[in-house]
Amino acid sequence: MSTSPLDLAGIDDLLSDDEKAVRASVRQLCADRVDPYVADWFERGQVDDIRGLAKDLGSLGLLGMHLTGYGCAGMSATEYGLACLELEASDSGVRSLVSVQGSLAMFAIWRWGSEEHKTEWLPRMAAGEAIGCFGLTEPDIGSDPGSMRTRARRDGSDWILDGRKMWITNSSVADVAVVWAQTDEPSGGVRGFVVPTSTPGFSAPEIKHKQSLRASVTGEIVLDGVRLPDAAAFPDVRGLKGPLSCLNEARYGIVWGALGAARSSLQAALDYANQRIQFGKPISAFQLTQQKLVDMNLEYTKGLLLALHLGRRKDAGTLRPEQVSLGKLNNVREALEICRTARTVMGANGISLEYPVIRHANNLESVLTYEGTVEMHTLVLGQAMTGHAAFR
Numbered sequence: 001m002s003t004s005p006l007d008l009a010g011i012d013d014l015l016s017d018d019e020k021a022v023r024a025s026v027r028q029l030c031a032d033r034v035d036p037y038v039a040d041w042f043e044r045g046q047v048d049d050i051r052g053l054a055k056d057l058g059s060l061g062l063l064g065m066h067l068t069g070y071g072c073a074g075m076s077a078t079e080y081g082l083a084c085l086e087l088e089a090s091d092s093g094v095r096s097l098v099s100v101q102g103s104l105a106m107f108a109i110w111r112w113g114s115e116e117h118k119t120e121w122l123p124r125m126a127a128g129e130a131i132g133c134f135g136l137t138e139p140d141i142g143s144d145p146g147s148m149r150t151r152a153r154r155d156g157s158d159w160i161l162d163g164r165k166m167w168i169t170n171s172s173v174a175d176v177a178v179v180w181a182q183t184d185e186p187s188g189g190v191r192g193f194v195v196p197t198s199t200p201g202f203s204a205p206e207i208k209h210k211q212s213l214r215a216s217v218t219g220e221i222v223l224d225g226v227r228l229p230d231a232a233a234f235p236d237v238r239g240l241k242g243p244l245s246c247l248n249e250a251r252y253g254i255v256w257g258a259l260g261a262a263r264s265s266l267q268a269a270l271d272y273a274n275q276r277i278q279f280g281k282p283i284s285a286f287q288l289t290q291q292k293l294v295d296m297n298l299e300y301t302k303g304l305l306l307a308l309h310l311g312r313r314k315d316a317g318t319l320r321p322e323q324v325s326l327g328k329l330n331n332v333r334e335a336l337e338i339c340r341t342a343r344t345v346m347g348a349n350g351i352s353l354e355y356p357v358i359r360h361a362n363n364l365e366s367v368l369t370y371e372g373t374v375e376m377h378t379l380v381l382g383q384a385m386t387g388h389a390a391f392r
């Protein structure tokens, strides 16, 4: 029986021993490898030894952990979700590294790549020896990827890629990029390409001055006449189905991950409130503070139940895209609200990087926007409810 103040509903009792073991091992890795350093990384906007970190994540089986074969750990969706929660309790940037590697770049290759793509990249990516990125967003194109301007044109049997991608996690440190581009093929539109970042014409300048996800590498991708062999293209997928299938995987991880940032902030606020004395007693003894703590805990608990429900559906093969939208929209929005409320409990100290709360809140501003904005997921759910697509 769970008696933790953050698990009043006893959700822990719904987890198997294997699931708890995965959670404990990720928690330990974060305690050793991330927590002592991450506020400093955030402050400097620089993750020290990101390649070493990727290898440590890989050696625990966290990269592409829900994929099978090719060196991937083949764990369940629920275990993957629990891992995302623990990683994001440390920092959304570290969870982003894992999500983009496993659910975007590796999943794209695993699901849509040729046998050669898989054997060439997946084992090294699973081990953290090669880092991947996923280029969909462009400077002028975000929520509407069907209008992308990056072009792939034929030159003999080769492809030539030209264009720019923007806001791409990991791009400046990546060894391989999955790039989506518009083609002029009669068989239809957008195709995905596996692009080694050493290919001439490929560059990935880092984006500076972010005030969110500062412990995460974000860059552009510039494609200037990048020549690729025919075999670089994903053979069997055409149109937005390709990238959207990958985004759905990564969004599922965010449903869980955002709750990690929320839990960390709630725990920090609770600890602080128990120690901070004002008017002669701990601020946790005031009804108004208890109201905040309870409201945060309620939303965290509801979010966790939703994540677990969606995880069980994913493991059963019955999870639908709009259900992922529902989880992503609710859990990120509520997690951000929890962080903001936790910040108020901590008064002025709440804005200091000595505590994790303002870092989590700032990070969640990105999480609220990437992998589909609140507005886009609202429209997905509105369509599921009414049958009317209100996107344009």
Ligand SMILES: Cc1cc2nc3c(=O)[nH]c(=O)nc-3n(C[C@H](O)[C@H](O)[C@H](O)COP(=O)(O)OP(=O)(O)OC[C@H]3O[C@@H](n4cnc5c(N)ncnc54)[C@H](O)[C@@H]3O)c2cc1C
Pocket (backbone or CB within 6 Å): 100, 134, 135, 136, 137, 140, 141, 142, 143, 144, 166, 167, 168, 169, 170, 212, 213, 218, 366, 369, 370, 371, 372, 373, 374, 375, 376, 390, 391, 392
């Ligand atoms: C830190 C970070 C990392 C990222 N990593 C990646 C990555 O690895 N790969 C990648 O491809 N992308 C990545 N992104 C990009 C992210 O996916 C996009 O920012 C997101 O899709 C939104 O696109 P946009 O920023 O261009 O906003 P826009 O699409 O321009 O939207 C701006 C606003 O308008 C609203 N809006 C747009 N259309 C409608 C409509 N029809 N109805 C109502 N409201 C609407 C949006 O909801 C939003 O509020 C990352 C972003 C960030 C911040």
